[in-house]
Amino acid sequence: MSEPARTLAQFDIAGRSGFVTGAASGIGLAYAEVLAEAGARVTLTDIDAEGVRRETERLLAAGHDVRCNVLDVTDRAACGAAVDAHAAAFGGLDICFANAGLGEGPGWVSPTGERVPDGQVDSYDDALWDRSIAINLTGSYNTMRHAARVMKAGGKGGSIIATASNAGMILEPIVPMPYHPAKAGVLHMVRALALELAAHRIRVNAIAPGPFVTNIGDGWAKKDPAVKAAFDKTIPLGSMAETYQMKPLALYLASDASSFMTGSTLLIDGGVALGAVQ
Ligand code: NAI
Numbered sequence: 519m520s521e522p523a524r525t526l527a528q529f530d531i532a533g534r535s536g537f538v539t540g541a542a543s544g545i546g547l548a549y550a551e552v553l554a555e556a557g558a559r560v561t562l563t564d565i566d567a568e569g570v571r572r573e574t575e576r577l578l579a580a581g582h583d584v585r586c587n588v589l590d591v592t593d594r595a596a597c598g599a600a601v602d603a604h605a606a607a608f609g610g611l612d613i614c615f616a617n618a619g620l621g622e623g624p625g626w627v628s629p630t631g632e633r634v635p636d637g638q639v640d641s642y643d644d645a646l647w648d649r650s651i652a653i654n655l656t657g658s659y660n661t662m663r664h665a666a667r668v669m670k671a672g673g674k675g676g677s678i679i680a681t682a683s684n685a686g687m688i689l690e691p692i693v694p695m696p697y698h699p700a701k702a703g704v705l706h707m708v709r710a711l712a713l714e715l716a717a718h719r720i721r722v723n724a725i726a727p728g729p730f731v732t733n734i735g736d737g738w739a740k741k742d743p744a745v746k747a748a749f750d751k752t753i754p755l756g757s758m759a760e761t762y763q764m765k766p767l768a769l770y771l772a773s774d775a776s777s778f779m780t781g782s783t784l785l786i787d788g789g790v791a792l793g794a795v796q
Pocket of ligand 1: 539681684
């Protein structure tokens with residue numbers, strides 16, 4: 519094989535299988551699409567039953583080998599059963615994206631710079647804390663531990679990718695406070711699992727996105743072009759990203775192209791973590 523051919527062959531995931539949580543929308547849907555478009559067999563899972571069925575039907579109609587599972591990542595037993603069902607349907611598990619998450623509740627500062635009363639720590643709604651930790655952090659754990667279990671049993675290694683956030687590394691006052699420790703926890707869990715699972719050739723990495731146009735935060739970026747345009751000005755590269763821009767990075771981490779990477783965090787945030795645009 520020529521050297522250029524060997525380089526490109528490392529991106530080949532045809533025939534492998536991937537499991538994605540939060541796949542009915544946004545970044546998770548882009549992960550599921552790129553796996554399927556690259557010839558992998560995919561299970562799309564989401565708590566949104568109608569959405570995950572709709573997107574799975576669409577990918578099936580386009581000729582891809584996909585299936586779906588309605589799954590709430592906070593349900594531990596259901597996470598295990600869904601990963602087992604994937605392995606039974608596709609003969610194992612090669613790739614897992616622990617992606618389901620949400621950014622619910624107010625930040626402590628509004629997008630226009632005022633302090634938000636309900637976003638202050640002394641008056642914060644405990645239910646919002648509990649949900650952020652349960653879905654963003656514990657939901658990632660529930661997904662990754664069952665992926666690791668099935669990959670270990672398969673004996674062929676694998677790639678686990680968690681969607682964290684640049685808010686796991688930097689502080690964004692307009693982002694709900696509990697989101698920061700939840701995503702920082704995901705990043706450190708990824709490192710812990712990467713070290714533990716390396717002997718099994720199971721790689722564990724994190725993607726830390728910055729602002730992508732999705733349905734997160736009630737889909738605010740799709741609703742008001744003026745608000746989005748004002749926000750775009752704060753991003754060093756000039757605008758929020760569209761989800762197709764996530765696909766090359768997802769393919770890189772899912773495939774052997776990243777075969778010597780584990781425990782890494784890949785920031786994809788338009789430069790937001792570098793600081794404010796002057
Ligand atoms: P999205 O709202 O478009 O998609 C999230 C999906 O997760 C939805 O389909 C939703 O139904 C599903 N979900 C929510 N709770 C769930 C649960 N308990 N069990 C299973 N599925 C559940 O949002 P987006 O932006 O695509 O979010 C994907 C991931 O990316 C999240 O982890 C989010 O925190 C992260 N992220 C997103 C950023 C952005 O700017 N869009 C920036 C940084 C991180």
